Amino acid sequence: MSMSNANFPMDSEGRTYHVGVKRGELANRIITVGDPARAIVLSRSLDGVDPSAPAKSISANLFSHASHRGFLTITGRYKGTPVSIVAIGMGVSMMDFFVRECRAVVDGPMTIIRLGSCGSLSDAKVGDICVPSSSYLVQRNYDYFAEDSSASSASPYILSKKFDADPEVTATLVKNMSAQLGDNHVWNGINATADSFYSSQGRQDENFVDNNQELFTELVKYEPGTLTLEMETFLLYHLARTSTVAPLKEESKVKAAATSNKHSIRAGACMMVFAQRKSNEFISKEDVARVEPLAGKAVFDSLVEVSLGDESELHATEGS
Ligand code: R1P
Ligand code: URA
Known part of the structure; x- marks a missing residue:
């Protein structure tokens, strides 16, 4: 694979360096997940997929591309509307590769919804769904642990400001999740995105100095x-908030800024509770198999229900 342009590498076919997608392979409406197996489960709800086909394979009716860096893209239609599913693996760096590389090869406005798993610090039980209206970042304060650290009063974990989901996407997700799973299994609140599954999520590990015993109390x-x-989720919300309607002529910039449609990406997220951190319970395989397809349907319904925004305005700026 030979790439050109060190600033934003693409191969000779126009495929991005890590996600490996090119123009025409992705829909403007995307559901993103961590686990490729979850992407395949969700693809079974797409139009034209035979429900009796083997559960672990991607239907030949759908476009799919597995990249050399572990991203899996599946594109098809849901109730007639083009949608993509992209499995990205784990962590904020993978979210950054995914959002930027997909944005680069899709024309016009996009809606991206994450369907992930999470730990619950609240009363949300394993198998429940949380739809966060906003998210902040919990980062290990690496300097705090340095040999020569003079910052003895600093905190071992740094908490960022919150970034918001698109309110309409969030409200639609809550409604559609409630329709699939029942109101009492759907929660709306704030998410914390951590830079580790372990230390910055308050897990205790005697092999390392983590100073995280009070972390839950601090977060709440x-x-x-x-x-x-x-x-x-934090990075998805953050990148949607910082996405531009580009390229823009000067007069379009003024117009775009005057409307609510000044970002090219609308984002939302929902997570299945896999770990109940207060009771220490972990979800069963059976519960995952029950909840995943229902939650997936609620996300697809939301993706096609929410308008992409004023496409004519965004398209009008193309080629300028
Ligand atoms: C950790 O087990 C992974 O699960 C969660 C976390 O965000 C992290 O990626 O989400 P996914 O199930 O979407 O991967
Ligand atoms: N994913 C996480 O990041 N944390 C959990 O506790 C469970 C799933």
Whole structure:
């Protein structure tokens, strides 16, 4: 594979360096997951997929591409509307590769919804769904642990400001999740995205110095609505908030800024509770198999229900 352009590498076919997608392979409406097996489960809800086909394979009716860096893209239609499913693996770096590389090869506005798993710090039980209206980042303060650290008063974990999901996407997800799973299994609140599954999610590990015994108390004090901990949503919300309607002519910039449609990406997320951190319970395989397809349907329904925004305005800026 030979790439050109060190600033944003692409191969001779126009495929991006890590996700490996090119123009025409992705829909403007995307559901992103961590686990490729979850992507395949969700693909079974797409149009034209035979429900009796082997559960672990991708239907030949759908476009699919597995990249050399572990991203899996599946594109098809849901109730007639083009949608893509992209499995990205874990962590904020993978979310960054995914959002930037997909944005680069899709024209016009996009809606991206993450369907992930999480730990619950609240009363949400294993198998419940949390739909966060906003997310902040919990980062290990690496300097705190340095040999020569003079910052003895600094905190071992740094908490960022919150970034919001698109409110309409969030409200639609709550409604559609409730329709699939029942109101009492759907929660709406704040998510904390951590830079580790372990230390910055308050897991105790005697092999390392983590100074995280008080972390849950600190999170709830910082944001009393904190319901969940996982590893990607903050970056999705952050990149949607910083996405531009580009390229823009000067007059379009003014026009775009004057509307609510000044970002090219609308984002939302929902997570299945896999770990109940207060009771220490972990979800069973059977519960995952029951909840995943239902949650997937709710996300697809939301993706096609929410408008992409004023496409004519965004398209009008193309080629400028
Ligand atoms: C950790 O087990 C992984 O699970 C969660 C976390 O965010 C992290 O990626 O989400 P996914 O199930 O989407 O991967
Ligand atoms: N994913 C996470 O990041 N944390 C959990 O506790 C469970 C799933």
